[in-house]
Amino acid sequence: MQDHVTTHQAEEDARNERILIYLNERIIPKAEAMVSVYDSGFMLGDGVWEGLRLYDGCWAFLDEHLDRLFEAAKAIDLDIGMDRNALVSALLETQKANDMTSDAHARLMVTRGVKSRPFQHPSLSRSGPTVTIIMEHSRPSLPRPIRLATVPHLRGLPMTQDPKLNSHSKLNCILACIAAEKAGADEALMLDLHGFVNTTNACNFFIVRKGAVWTSTGDYCMNGITRQKVIDLCRANDIPVFERNFSLVDTYGADEAFLTGTFGAQTPVASVDGRQIGNGELGPMTQRLRTLYKELVSSECAKRKV
Numbered sequence: 039m040q041d042h043v044t045t046h047q048a049e050e051d052a053r054n055e056r057i058l059i060y061l062n063e064r065i066i067p068k069a070e071a072m073v074s075v076y077d078s079g080f081m082l083g084d085g086v087w088e089g090l091r092l093y094d095g096c097w098a099f100l101d102e103h104l105d106r107l108f109e110a111a112k113a114i115d116l117d118i119g120m121d122r123n124a125l126v127s128a129l130l131e132t133q134k135a136n137d138m139t140s141d142a143h144a145r146l147m148v149t150r151g152v153k154s155r156p157f158q159h160p161s162l163s164r165s166g167p168t169v170t171i172i173m174e175h176s177r178p179s180l181p182r183p184i185r186l187a188t189v190p191h192l193r194g195l196p197m198t199q200d201p202k203l204n205s206h207s208k209l210n211c212i213l214a215c216i217a218a219e220k221a222g223a224d225e226a227l228m229l230d231l232h233g234f235v236n237t238t239n240a241c242n243f244f245i246v247r248k249g250a251v252w253t254s255t256g257d258y259c260m261n262g263i264t265r266q267k268v269i270d271l272c273r274a275n276d277i278p279v280f281e282r283n284f285s286l287v288d289t290y291g292a293d294e295a296f297l298t299g300t301f302g303a304q305t306p307v308a309s310v311d312g313r314q315i316g317n318g319e320l321g322p323m324t325q326r327l328r329t330l331y332k333e334l335v336s337s338e339c340a341k342r343k344v
């Protein structure tokens with residue numbers, strides 16, 4: 039069995055060495071796509087981003103991603119300098135330049151731009167913002183379900199660094215991931231300040247108990263678009279779904295557990311803290327939700343062109 043995997047593992051694809059990158063209104067080869075060491079994103083993690091996925095010529099749930107990006111930019115008082123249409127055009131131009139039609143993943147990043155001096159104050163960011171899109175050929179290829187470990191790193195309160203901000207500074211999540219790896223797992227399961235199970239360091243977390251789907255209240259975790267789609271799908275298909283507090287005892291005893299995120303859609307969980315969940319394989323509810331999610335992506339995409 040493979041020793042260590044990541045939730046964002048994709049098939050090796052040599053074409054990704056030759057991709058073209060969008061950087062501030064230019065589309066340029068990967069090797070030339072450089073930002074300044076004075077860039078606010080590099081220096082301070084001062085920026086926001088979205089991960090988007092291309093299925094059969096369609097960027098799934100694009101409106102929701104743009105809503106979240108603009109909301110985050112507003113929250114950190116960052117003027118993207120482009121409206122929604124301009125961002126969509128940049129995405130489509132990058133897609134066209136890379137000749138991609140399906141199975142691609144885009145990371146759209148906006149930072150506060152290049153600073154005049156190497157210090158924190160946002161007013162020092164004089165030229166910018168920096169807008170970039172990395173678009174890769176991407177087919178998720180997870181060789182086995184994910185192993186999780188709980189870690190000492192908690193999800194913070196909204197008044198410290200709101201976990202709903204998809205910010206470039208992800209150090210809390212990265213430290214959680216490192217701790218999980220050191221404990222022999224693939225990814226971290228993070229608790230909230232009260233000790234309830236909340237989310238993983240990079241994906242939202244669900245359990246299945248006696249035919250019902252449970253996820254956290256939504257406080258302290260990323261307002262994942264895939265998370266919301268799974269909740270909506272449960273409601274539309276008469277699957278009991280609860281956004282509620284639950285503990286590790288509930289989690290260890292679950293019949294299934296899975297993660298959600300734009301990259302992997304629904305990713306099965308094999309174990310948490312060395313306790314096997316269910317039979318440790320992809321469970322029937324996770325499989326059902328995967329099928330429903332695929333159908334949703336297809337039907338949403340059939341309604342629009344982009």
Ligand SMILES: Cc1ncc(COP(=O)(O)O)c(C=O)c1O
Nearest residue numbers: 240241242260262263264299300
């Ligand atoms: C911490 C965290 N949780 C969950 C998610 C999944 O969100 P989505 O389903 O919108 O991709 C992300 C993705 O950016 C994330 O960074």
